[in-house]
Amino acid sequence: MPIKLTSTNISALLVLCIISLNIGCTRERDDKPNIVFIMADDMGYGDVGSYNQDSKIQTANMDKLATEGLMFTHVHTPSSLCTPTRYGLLTGRYCWRTRLKEWVLADFYGDTPLIEEERMTIASMLKNEGYKTACIGKWHVGMTWNTKDGRPASYDEEDNVDFTKPVIGGPIERGFDYFFGTAGCSTSDPPYCFIENKKTISIPNVMIPEEMDARPGVVKGLMASDWSQEDVDVRLTEKAVDYIANHQTNHPDDPFFLYFVPSSPHIPWMVPDFMKGKTEEGARGDLVALVDWCVGQITEALEEYGLDDNTLIIVTSDNGPRKGANGHKSAGEFKGYKSQIWDGGHRVPFIAKWPGRIKPGTKSDEVFSLTDMMATFAALHDVELPANTAEDSYNVLPALLGGTTRENKMRPRVFHSGNGVFAIQQGDWKLIQGTKGSGSGKDRAHADSLLVVGQLYNLTNDPFERSDLWDKYPEKVIELNRLLEYIKN
Incomplete structure (x- = not known):
């Protein structure tokens, strides 16, 4: 029987329509979770307690995430070194397809951007979907420094770099709205200074001290006078927490993507005072514990600002570890370490938590690579990636949400060692x-x-x-x- 329209039921229908529109708006925002992607530097499969019951390092915050989310046991980096993995993660493309065929960017002032200007990144894709985007920490995929005579710097021109001029081709020009961090390895590559957006915070104007230069892996170069090796990740974590707070104040209706990339536990293993002696492994283990502290600070901030329920948080590493000390198995039982082609060089911990979407306390042996994040985040937002974008990336969203994909096991993944x-x-x-x-x-x-x-x-x-x-x-x-x-x- 047809419904007779009256002023009463017309009003009721209008109310229902308004409610439906509001529900639709809410659902649209809920379908775009905040994404916090935390990637440690040289943290191994066996460093995290959830992955190694005999670990000599206490990782209470990462272990808590594992009990509240999903722990993957078969996730890999595309390379067993940092620069190529970072390129692969951000672009969904193997780094050996670029000019970098082995090792990492190490020309410092001559390291022009590895990510092509026109190439889509995870950040630019999410920005197109309405996200505010931030990179806090180590960049290390190249940027251009300017000289005092107004041209791009080269490797051996440290004394001629004009640190008052903006850097070119860094995170701000590769999809990020905000950047605070360092150009290369934060604690071993010059210049030793923080960059905010496109400008250095303090001008590098002194040479690093001899005791710092004597540390393993440290490259001699200019340092800002207020630089502290021990406190790099503490400063980065403070900036990450501030970013979350400022976002909630200024953009509470927008989702955000935070790419947080601390320097620990990378050499030279200089530990802040409050973390010294926290583990049985030694200085390197203390820096893994520092990563755990960073994770705890960020998760607490998400909870404090009521963001926990609608945030996908991922914790992983850029490659395998250096060999552990004092009997600690930093790569677990896997063969190989950082820069090597065996699994210990590129199999990494990967923990994901997303309340209401990922079942707590679960474990998965689904295989995937960090290059797959681009296609996966695209699928999460129903984005059809353009041609010649994320060429080496597979959508593993079903795995990320705790399921399986029949064809995923037979998808080929390619890995690359330090020597190519x-x-x-x-x-x-x-x-x-x-x-x-x-x-x-x-x-x-x-x-x-x-x-x-x-x-x-x-x-x-x-x-x-x-x-x-x-x-x-x-x-x-x-x-x-x-x-x-x-x-x-």
Whole structure:
């Protein structure tokens, strides 16, 4: 029977429409969670207590996140070093497709931007979706410094750099609304100063002291007079907490993406006083504990401002660790360490929490790479990525939400070592191309050996890569070599 329209039910319908519109608006905002992506520097699979019950490092905040969210056991970085992983994460593209074929950016003042000006990043994509975006911490994918005579600086021109001029091609020009951090490795690469947006906070005008220069891995260079090696991550964490507070004051109706990238536990292992001696491993372990403290400060800020329920928070690392001290297994039981091609070099902890969307206290062995974050965040927002964007990124949103994807296991993932050695994993199998060694240090693969020398492992039966099956399964070697060469070309 048709409903007769009266002034009364017309008013009721209008009320329902208004309520529906309001619900729609709320749902649209709820479908765009805040995203906090925390990526430590050189933190290994075995460093976090949730991943290693025998860890000599206390990581209460990360362990708490694991009980409140989802802990992944088979997540990898595209490289076992920092610059290529950061490029891969931000662009969804393997870094070896750029000019950087091995190692990391290390020209300091001559490190022009690795991310092309026109290339979409996670930040620019989310910005297009209405997000406010911030990068706080280590950048290390290149920026251009200017000289006093008005041209781009080169590697050996530290004395001629004009630190009063804006840097070019940094985070602000690659999709981020706000940046506070350092150009390269915060505690080992010059210049030792903080940059806010496009300008240095304090001018680097003194040479680093001898005791700092004597530390392992530290490159001699100019430092701001108020610089403190021990307090870098404390300062970065304060800025991250301030960003969350300021966002809630100034943009409470907008979602935000916070890419927080501390320097710990990267060398030279200079620990702030309040963290010294906190672990049984030593200085490096104390810096892992500092990362845990950073995580705790940020999660507390989210709770304080009522953002916890609608925030996807992820904690991971840019590559595997250096070898642990005092019996601590920094890579867990996995073979290899930072810069190496074995799993210990690129298998990392990955914890995700999103109340109401991710079931608490769960664990997943779904395989994915940090390069997959671009396509995954795009899928989260129903964004269709343009052609020639995130070419090496797969959508793993079902895995991130605790499910499985049938085709995901057979998706090939490519890994890269410090010396540019390639590996590929597909299904149960992992092939390392061109070497019987680690792919780091003096060990290199040569063009004439790529298809005739290598390693083959069945990771389902042999997750710790102890039994090389290269000679036993020549058909699998041929198959994976062909697939890897196809992807490389």
